[in-house]
Amino acid sequence: MSSRDSILGKIRSLKLAQKPLPEIPDFKGAADLLQAFCTSIIGNKGEILSTEELVKKLESGIYPLVYSTDDTFEKFSNQALPVDVHSFSKLDLAILKGQFGVAENGAIWLDDSELRLRAIPFITEHLVIVISRDSLVTTMHQAYDRIGDQHSGFGLFIAGPSKTADIEQSLVIGAHGAKSLMVVLI
Amino acid sequence: MSHPQEATEFLKDSAKSRWHDDTLWFIRDKRDKMSHSVPEWEDLRDLASSIKDNVLGNLADYLEEFERNATKNGIKVHWAADAQEHNEIVLSILKEKECKAIVKSKSILTEECHLNPFLEKNEIEVVDTDLGERIVQFLGQPPSHIVLPAIHLKKGEISELFHEKLNTEKGNEDPYYLTQAARHHLREKFLAAKVAITGVNFGVAETGEFVVCTNEGNADMGVHLADTHIACMGIEKIIPKRTHLGVFLRLLARSATGQNITNYNSHFRSPEKGKEIHIILVDNGRTAQLGRENFRDSLKCIRCGACMNTCPIYRRSGGFSYKSTVPGPIGSILSPGLDLQKHSSLPFASTLCGSCTDVCPVKINIHEQLYLWRQEITKAQGTSVKELSMMLGNGVFKSPLAYNYSGKIMRLALKNLPKSLIYNPLNVWGKQRDLPAVPKESFKEWYQKNRS
Numbered sequence: 001m002s003s004r005d006s007i008l009g010k011i012r013s014l015k016l017a018q019k020p021l022p023e024i025p026d027f028k029g030a031a032d033l034l035q036a037f038c039t040s041i042i043g044n045k046g047e048i049l050s051t052e053e054l055v056k057k058l059e060s061g062i063y064p065l066v067y068s069t070d071d072t073f074e075k076f077s078n079q080a081l082p083v084d085v086h087s088f089s090k091l092d093l094a095i096l097k098g099q100f101g102v103a104e105n106g107a108i109w110l111d112d113s114e115l116r117l118r119a120i121p122f123i124t125e126h127l128v129i130v131i132s133r134d135s136l137v138t139t140m141h142q143a144y145d146r147i148g149d150q151h152s153g154f155g156l157f158i159a160g161p162s163k164t165a166d167i168e169q170s171l172v173i174g175a176h177g178a179k180s181l182m183v184v185l186i
Numbered sequence: 187m188s189h190p191q192e193a194t195e196f197l198k199d200s201a202k203s204r205w206h207d208d209t210l211w212f213i214r215d216k217r218d219k220m221s222h223s224v225p226e227w228e229d230l231r232d233l234a235s236s237i238k239d240n241v242l243g244n245l246a247d248y249l250e251e252f253e254r255n256a257t258k259n260g261i262k263v264h265w266a267a268d269a270q271e272h273n274e275i276v277l278s279i280l281k282e283k284e285c286k287a288i289v290k291s292k293s294i295l296t297e298e299c300h301l302n303p304f305l306e307k308n309e310i311e312v313v314d315t316d317l318g319e320r321i322v323q324f325l326g327q328p329p330s331h332i333v334l335p336a337i338h339l340k341k342g343e344i345s346e347l348f349h350e351k352l353n354t355e356k357g358n359e360d361p362y363y364l365t366q367a368a369r370h371h372l373r374e375k376f377l378a379a380k381v382a383i384t385g386v387n388f389g390v391a392e393t394g395e396f397v398v399c400t401n402e403g404n405a406d407m408g409v410h411l412a413d414t415h416i417a418c419m420g421i422e423k424i425i426p427k428r429t430h431l432g433v434f435l436r437l438l439a440r441s442a443t444g445q446n447i448t449n450y451n452s453h454f455r456s457p458e459k460g461k462e463i464h465i466i467l468v469d470n471g472r473t474a475q476l477g478r479e480n481f482r483d484s485l486k487c488i489r490c491g492a493c494m495n496t497c498p499i500y501r502r503s504g505g506f507s508y509k510s511t512v513p514g515p516i517g518s519i520l521s522p523g524l525d526l527q528k529h530s531s532l533p534f535a536s537t538l539c540g541s542c543t544d545v546c547p548v549k550i551n552i553h554e555q556l557y558l559w560r561q562e563i564t565k566a567q568g569t570s571v572k573e574l575s576m577m578l579g580n581g582v583f584k585s586p587l588a589y590n591y592s593g594k595i596m597r598l599a600l601k602n603l604p605k606s607l608i609y610n611p612l613n614v615w616g617k618q619r620d621l622p623a624v625p626k627e628s629f630k631e632w633y634q635k636n637r638s
Binding site: 017025027104121123140141144153154158160161165175176 | 209212213224226229232233236237239240242243244245246249250253259265266267271315316317318321334335336337339340341344361362364365366368369372373376377401402403404406407410411421426427428429430431432433435436443445446447448449450451452453454455456457458467469473476477482
């Protein structure tokens with residue numbers, strides 16, 4: 001007998017009591033979504049920037065290699081989407097669009113359609129995500145309602161920059177992924 | 187060595203053990219503050235617990251549903267009855283890909299299966315990419331905590347280690363500097379790896395997708411740069427529907443480290459173009475635990491580590507004292523099911539204060555299960571010294587005269603007997619502790635004098 005059949009057989013032989021799935025109630029969450037979202041992002045060690053603030057940073061030239069999928073900042077993009085994402089290993093900044101943000105924790109949902117190559121938000125040195133103010137939802141429950149039965153091969157919530165506290169619990173921003181997360185709300 | 191003996195070793199460095207205690211309490215405190223900021227926190231715990239009840243009652247159906255959907259999405263599903271089979275499956279994939287070096291993100295399951303030594307024996311280089319895990323891997327140690335693998339180490343030790351392994355400046359203990367050194371070192375490994383291994387936080391039956399949560403982004407760095415992703419998942423990690431992720435992701439990071447959410451929460455449903463995803467569903471004792479009515483609920487665990495951070499014994503004895511892949515209260519109810527003989531001292535490494543149960547996001551009755559395991563172990567081992575003293579105590583409490591006199595005798599004895607007799611090896615409690623000064627009279631005597 002295969003391991004598959006023996007595992008399933010063992011479980012079925014136990015004849016365990018079946019308990020119903022609970023209904024998830026409609027939990028309220030924060031009234032001021034924008035304020036709650038911004039507080040969450042800052043708490044996660046991300047930053048909130050206005051369009052003008054980001055433009056200023058981009059014009060200052062601190063990010064030599066920039067890739068953008070967002071129309072507003074496209075003129076600053078000097079990198080094309082590569083065939084192999086390894087060639088983005090020196091990328092300084094990626095500007096990606098997010099689908100929506102979650103007020104309770106600052107998480108922003110992106111899937112294959114925004115990412116194009118899944119490694120981009122991780123391999124880039126710095127990351128900007130642009131989302132619409134109108135896209136904010138209150139909690140993770142509303143977030144999954146909003147995702148619904150969307151079928152993407154990959155999707156993720158990004159809530160902040162790459163971070164670690166593995167050395168004596170001292171918080172360090174910039175472990176393996178992007179060293180900063182800047183969020184622009186439009 | 188038993189848990190008390192291992193704990194004694196840990197407590198020898200009193201400054202460090204004090205730091206360990208305080209640091210974990212600090213994390214417990216952060217968890218409290220964070221959970222109190224969510225008004226429906228207790229509702230979420232109830233929901234999570236009920237969802238897991240439903241999962242355990244229908245596990246076979248959900249596993250089949252998961253397999254069907256994952257396969258439809260182009261994921262290759264494997265089944266492993268035990269650690270050996272799990273390791274063989276990983277090796278066979280690596281051989282097929284002619285891969286000699288892998289990157290791996292945090293997976294307690296692969297620790298449980300002892301995958302690293304197995305692969306190394308087969309001449310495969312394994313690089314753990316979570317910073318804490320890389321540190322303990324350099325030292326040849328297992329993680330001492332499931333969320334904070336290197337919590338038993340001080341930055342001075344890590345600085346010395348990195349000086350030796352990564353050629354960092356001698357004596358530079360700055361956590362930022364050390365983390366950047368690891369970032370550069372691991373980036374090379376990420377860019378070169380062809381196969382990446384991850385654990386799984388949740389597998390969703392309805393969609394066939396699975397979710398991996400990290401703060402460092404190391405799981406994603408590994409899998410998106412590699413051609414092949416191998417995900418290792420215990421069969422109990424299944425949840426029925428995508429909408430249930432909302433409940434669990436609200437609980438997991440808040441319980442683990444007192445964060446709102448982990449910074450990266452990745453949902454894998456099908457491989458990127460030209461790449462492969464394999465998932466290995468592992469039993470390794472889980473179906474046996476499912477058959478133990480008293481201990482079944484231990485399988486609800488989502489591996490947040492909150493019970494460790496709050497446990498007065500874990501905080502004061504360190505993860506290694508448990509000699510089990512999952513230490514702390516939850517480990518002490520999971521591990522005896524795997525090897526009762528080896529882990530027989532673990533259910534006694536608890537004050538039964540119940541704090542673990544209070545913080546558990548899926549409401550596992552951990553302290554009650556610890557108590558039940560004690561009974562199983564005592565049955566298996568016969569009468570112990572502790573039991574004899576309980577019998578003696580029972581006799582004393584039955585007779586008022588014996589009770590009165592025993593108090594007088596003890597007060598006298600504790601004052602006058604040599605310390606070596608009071609803190610003898612049979613009195614494990616006396617280790618590292620001093621009794622308070624003995625009063626001259628009993629409370630009863632004091633009351634009669636002052637209140638009558």
